Amino acid sequence: MAWSGLLQQYKEYLPITEDTPLLTLLEGNTPLLHAENLSKELGIDLHLKLEGANPTGSFKDRGMVMAVAKAKEQGSTAVICASTGNTSAAAAAYAARAGMKAIIVIPEGKVAAGKLAQAYMYGAEVIQIEGNFDRALEMVRAISETSPVTLVNSVNPYRIEGQKTASFEIVDALGKAPDVLVIPVGNAGNITAYWKGFLEYNERHNSGLPKIFGFEAEGAAAIVKGHPIEFPETVATAIRIGNPASWQTAVDARDQSGGAIESVTDDELLAAYQLLASREGVFVEPASSASVAGVIRAVQQGQIAPGTTVVAVLTGNGLKDPQTAMDCKVIRPRQLDSTAPALQHYLEEVLSP
Amino acid sequence: MAWSGLLQQYKEYLPITEDTPLLTLLEGNTPLLHAENLSKELGIDLHLKLEGANPTGSFKDRGMVMAVAKAKEQGSTAVICASTGNTSAAAAAYAARAGMKAIIVIPEGKVAAGKLAQAYMYGAEVIQIEGNFDRALEMVRAISETSPVTLVNSVNPYRIEGQKTASFEIVDALGKAPDVLVIPVGNAGNITAYWKGFLEYNERHNSGLPKIFGFEAEGAAAIVKGHPIEFPETVATAIRIGNPASWQTAVDARDQSGGAIESVTDDELLAAYQLLASREGVFVEPASSASVAGVIRAVQQGQIAPGTTVVAVLTGNGLKDPQTAMDCKVIRPRQLDSTAPALQHYLEEVLSP
Numbered sequence: 059m060a061w062s063g064l065l066q067q068y069k070e071y072l073p074i075t076e077d078t079p080l081l082t083l084l085e086g087n088t089p090l091l092h093a094e095n096l097s098k099e100l101g102i103d104l105h106l107k108l109e110g111a112n113p114t115g116s117f118k119d120r121g122m123v124m125a126v127a128k129a130k131e132q133g134s135t136a137v138i139c140a141s142t143g144n145t146s147a148a149a150a151a152y153a154a155r156a157g158m159k160a161i162i163v164i165p166e167g168k169v170a171a172g173k174l175a176q177a178y179m180y181g182a183e184v185i186q187i188e189g190n191f192d193r194a195l196e197m198v199r200a201i202s203e204t205s206p207v208t209l210v211n212s213v214n215p216y217r218i219e220g221q222k223t224a225s226f227e228i229v230d231a232l233g234k235a236p237d238v239l240v241i242p243v244g245n246a247g248n249i250t251a252y253w254k255g256f257l258e259y260n261e262r263h264n265s266g267l268p269k270i271f272g273f274e275a276e277g278a279a280a281i282v283k284g285h286p287i288e289f290p291e292t293v294a295t296a297i298r299i300g301n302p303a304s305w306q307t308a309v310d311a312r313d314q315s316g317g318a319i320e321s322v323t324d325d326e327l328l329a330a331y332q333l334l335a336s337r338e339g340v341f342v343e344p345a346s347s348a349s350v351a352g353v354i355r356a357v358q359q360g361q362i363a364p365g366t367t368v369v370a371v372l373t374g375n376g377l378k379d380p381q382t383a384m385d386c387k388v389i390r391p392r393q394l395d396s397t398a399p400a401l402q403h404y405l406e407e408v409l410s411p
Numbered sequence: 412m413a414w415s416g417l418l419q420q421y422k423e424y425l426p427i428t429e430d431t432p433l434l435t436l437l438e439g440n441t442p443l444l445h446a447e448n449l450s451k452e453l454g455i456d457l458h459l460k461l462e463g464a465n466p467t468g469s470f471k472d473r474g475m476v477m478a479v480a481k482a483k484e485q486g487s488t489a490v491i492c493a494s495t496g497n498t499s500a501a502a503a504a505y506a507a508r509a510g511m512k513a514i515i516v517i518p519e520g521k522v523a524a525g526k527l528a529q530a531y532m533y534g535a536e537v538i539q540i541e542g543n544f545d546r547a548l549e550m551v552r553a554i555s556e557t558s559p560v561t562l563v564n565s566v567n568p569y570r571i572e573g574q575k576t577a578s579f580e581i582v583d584a585l586g587k588a589p590d591v592l593v594i595p596v597g598n599a600g601n602i603t604a605y606w607k608g609f610l611e612y613n614e615r616h617n618s619g620l621p622k623i624f625g626f627e628a629e630g631a632a633a634i635v636k637g638h639p640i641e642f643p644e645t646v647a648t649a650i651r652i653g654n655p656a657s658w659q660t661a662v663d664a665r666d667q668s669g670g671a672i673e674s675v676t677d678d679e680l681l682a683a684y685q686l687l688a689s690r691e692g693v694f695v696e697p698a699s700s701a702s703v704a705g706v707i708r709a710v711q712q713g714q715i716a717p718g719t720t721v722v723a724v725l726t727g728n729g730l731k732d733p734q735t736a737m738d739c740k741v742i743r744p745r746q747l748d749s750t751a752p753a754l755q756h757y758l759e760e761v762l763s764p
Contacts, residue, residue, distance in 0.1 A: 060443065060584040083692050084442035084461070090413065091437050095510070108437070111464050113692070115730055136762055151692035157448070159761060163754070166746075175736040179729065181689030183761050185745045187754070197754055205758050231413040336534030339436050339466070339508035376532065377468055377730035383528040392538045393519070401516070401540070401550055405558050408512060408536050409489055 061087040064123055068223050071258060072124060073216065081127040081156055083113035085120055086223055090231040090369070095337045096350075100357045101364040105236070106334075106350075107228060110342055110375030114147040114176060116296075117221065117248060117373045122148035122210065124220030129208035130156050136207040138163065140194035143173055143296055144374060149210050150180035161207065163187060163194045173378075212303045218251045225255025228369055235259075235266035238362060241371040242348035243272040243281065243319060244297030246308035248373065253311035268369070270317040271361075272308060273352035275345075279321035281305060293324045293382060296345035296374060318361065322351040328386055330354060334372075341376030341383075349373075414440040417476055421576050424611060425477060426569065434480040434509055436466035438473055439576055443584040443722070448690045449703070453710045454717040458589070459687075459703075460581060463695055463728030467500040467529060469649075470574065470601060470726045475501035475563065477573030482561035483509050489560040491516065493547035496526055496649055497727060502563050503533035514560065516540060516547045526731075565656045571604045578608025581722055588612075588619035591715055594724040595701035596625035596634065596672060597650030599661035601726065606664035621722070623670035624714075625661060626705035628698075632674035634658060646677045646735060649698035649727060671714065675704040681739055683707060687725075694729030694736075702726075 061067065063082025065074060074080075088111045093104040109117035126149070129137055136159035139149050146162040153160035160182040164174070166189070177184055187194055195211060202209035210217070229235055235256055241249050249272045259265050274282055278290035278298050287300035302308065312319050322330075327344060330351035334340045349370040356362040376383065394400045414420065416435025418427060427433075441464045446457040462470035479502070482490055489512035492502050499515040506513035513535040517527070519542070530537055540547055548564060555562035563570070582588055588609055594602050602625045612618050627635055631643035631651050640653035655661065665672050675683075680697060683704035687693045702723040709715040729736065747753045 082444075084444050087440075089437035089466075091435075095508075108466075111466075113442075113461075113464075114694070115728070136758075138758075151688075151694070153692075154689050155448075155692035161758070161761065175733040176694055176729070179685065179688040179694050179736045179739075180692055183745070185747050185754070185757060187747050201754050201758060205755065206762065207758060332532065335504075335532040336507050339504035339506075339533055341467070341504070341529055341532050375468070375728075375730060376529070377728060380528040380733075383532045392536070394538050394540050401538070401554050402558065404538060405489075405491075405514070405554060405560060408514065409559065 064120060064220060064223050065127060068226060071226065072219055073128070078131045079127050079156070081123055081130065081152060083119065083123070083151060083155055085112050085123050086227065088112060088227065090228060091340065093338050096333070100354065102357060102362060103365065103367045104353065105369045106338070106340060107224065107369055107371045108340065109224065109371065109373050114151045115375035115378050116144040116148065117224065118144045118148035120223055121217030121220040122152050125210045125214045125216040126152035126156055126158065128216045129210070130158060132208070134206060134208040135159060136161060137210045138198050138202055138207045139209065139211045140191060140198045142191070144378070145211070146182065147176035147180070150177040150182035153182070154180045159183065161185065163198050165189060165191050165194050212245055212247045218247060218254065221248055221251030222255030222258065225252050226259050229259050229265045235268045236367045236369040237268060238271060238366055238368045239268040239371070240271045240273065240349045240353050240368060242297050242345050242373055243274045243308060244299045244302065244345065246281065246302035246304035249311050250304045250307040253315060267315060270311050270315040271352060271356060272312060272319040273348045274319065274321045275327060275348060276321040276323045281308060281319050282321045294327055294345035294348060296343060297348060320352065322348055322355060326351040326355065332386065335376070340372065342372045343374035343376055343378045344382050346372040346374050417473060417573060417576050418480060421579060424579065425572055426481070431484045432480050432509070434476055434483065434505060436472065436476070436504060436508055438465050438476050439580065441465060441580065443581060444693065446691050449686070453707065455710060455715060456718065456720045457706065458722045459691070459693060460577060460722055460724045461693065462577065462724065462726050467504045468728035468731050469497040469501065470577065471497045471501035473576055474570030474573040475505050478563045478567045478569040479505035479509055479511065481569045482563070483511060485561070487559060487561040488512060489514060490563045491551050491555055491560045492562065492564045493544060493551045495544070497731070498564070499535065500529035500533070503530040503535035506535070507533045512536065514538065516551050518542060518544050518547050565598055565600045571600060571607060574601055574604030575608030575611065578605050579612050582612050582618045588621045589720045589722040590621060591624055591719055591721045592621040592724070593624045593626065593702045593706050593721060595650050595698050595726055596627045596661060597652045597655065597698065599634065599655035599657035602664050603657045603660040606668060620668060623664050623668040624705060624709060625665060625672040626701045627672065627674045628680060628701060629674040629676045634661060634672050635674045647680055647698035647701060649696060650701060673705065675701055675708060679704040679708065685739065688729070693725065695725045696727035696729055696731045697735050699725040699727050
């Protein structure tokens with residue numbers, strides 16, 4: 059049977075009533091790719107959950123399809139969120155599909171134009187306010203309480219419900235839960251959702267529970283350091299969050315599963331980013347590689363034993379952020395004259411072992 | 412059963428021997444999304460084949476997995492191609508996964524840096540030569556005849572073999588072939604491959620044959636005009652090709668299927684590009700929208716009758732070319748002060764019917 063989208067496929071696990079529209083852009087059903095080359099090198103059985111294959115290029119689609127469907131069910135004609143990245147793209151796409159308006163509020167001067175291209179294309183209204191992200195979030199929360207517009211930021215509980223379906227897919231693909239799940243931690247909603255998903259699936263199917271290892275970026279490692287970071291800094295913009303909204307539930311997932319939340323440096327993160335692309339042919343956005351950077355470190359430190367089955371969550375598509383790729387590699391082609399001998403000579407050089 | 416990639420899944424339809432490595436990045440199995448909103452407006456039953464969900468973001472992955480697997484089988488340690496876009500990304504990714512080298516030859520000064528980000532990330536060697544694309548292609552053809560390196564440009568026959576699998580998926584999803592398949596035409600390899608796929612599946616499964624409608628961009632409409640275009644021009648760079656390599660087989664597909672090959676203007680193309688995003692939540696690269704622009708015109712002109720089941724092929728991910736999105740929409744957020752009344756006032760304006 060062809061895949062029919064998350065709401066249809068996992069209906070019985072989701073807050074779906076007879077009145078919930080089965081909205082879909084055919085999100086979910088993302089590949090679980092065996093990392094053949096890295097598995098050999100690390101001595102473990104490593105699988106990559108490729109969430110960048112979702113319709114708007116990130117895992118946010120899973121939560122957003124649920125949140126927008128519920129908004130539609132409740133008679134809302136518009137959704138609103140404060141966001142500068144993946145959330146805005148997902149909100150705008152599902153609103154477009156549902157025939158609703160999407161309003162994206164961004165902080166002044168903090169947004170690269172390219173990051174908004176998706177939201178604009180999907181037809182969202184984008185407004186810029188004075189002040190920082192927290193101020194933008196505060197405003198959209200306030201306005202959603204008095205206007206007929208639904209807030210779809212991560213405080214919307216349906217987001218976590220949709221996101222938990224990724225765990226179901228992993229269990230379905232492997233036949234049971236992996237020994238270890240490794241995931242980037244930013245706002246901490248995704249680690250919360252995965253754990254919820256594994257718990258619910260285990261209850262019904264006795265499919266087992268993984269240890270959950272979360273990795274923050276060192277410059278934004280609020281949970282690791284035990285306090286909010288006022289000015290978070292990391293190349294991994296999607297997890298550059300100083301005060302995670304789902305802090306406590308992330309800590310619960312860690313403790314209940316017997317896992318850990320640690321941090322990786324930008325250097326480790328960029329090394330994993332390049333390794334994934336050049337060894338496995340998988341191009342992710344920088345934040346995604348926090349999981350694989352974490353796997354590498356955990357194996358080296360003996361926290362993950364040889365032979366362990368590990369799933370690393372790769373949250374977003376590399377095409378979301380070509381700039382980091384260009385900054386990271388020196389994009390300057392080698393110049394040759396257009397004669398066959400020049401190319402021949404070059405080839406001999408490249409192909410020599 | 413979890414999807415295991417094209418070579419495994421469609422083994423019996425492909426030139427696979429016991430020695431062919433079952434290389435995969437879990438390409439294929441791309442969504443066939445019902446275009447709910449556009450179907451209603453156009454009075455047809457329109458489905459969108461979302462090829463941008465492939466691992467490197469375009470349909471090229473289907474052909475490349477086959478071509479690189481055969482190169483590996485034949486003992487080659489490197490692949491080479493002349494390309495400035497999607498082909499180079501696919502070649503580089505599959506070479507990385509197969510542990511082979513990828514060499515990409517590009518014409519001097521004709522390549523946007525961003526377009527090469529993927530190839531570089533996947534670890535390809537990129538070399539730039541004096542002269543145009545034709546000269547680059549000529550060089551890689553010559554060199555592949557004398558060096559232990561496999562040419563994976565579209566002259567490689569395995570490319571078409573891999574690409575034909577998209578037709579199988581469409582038939583599997585719909586239960587039979589659609590009435591009409593609509594597809595962008597650039598180098599004309601894809602239209603050739605789809606027709607081959609429908610023919611082969613029909614032979615085994617009696618699944619029916621669609622009419623094939625191909626659409627070139629008006630400024631690069633060699634087949635429509637009946638002669639090569641020396642200086643092709645269109646915003647749809649992926650089909651900006653003046654002398655299609657698979658010209659004759661494309662014409663055969665058109666004639667055997669009882670279809671047509673026509674052209675759409677850049678204006679029609681950009682209108683469809685924006686419509687797909689803002690009405691269906693589907694963001695594609697500009698060339699992809701040639702198919703939907705063609706559908707709209709064909710419906711208006713009565714070539715596609717009401718109630719017809721139509722599949723439009725959307726060849727690549729919109730994130731491949733954010734620049735066109737930014738040029739096309741004016742990416743300039745509306746500025747508001749950060750007070751609740753200002754946002755409230757704005758919202759009332761936006762939400763009023």
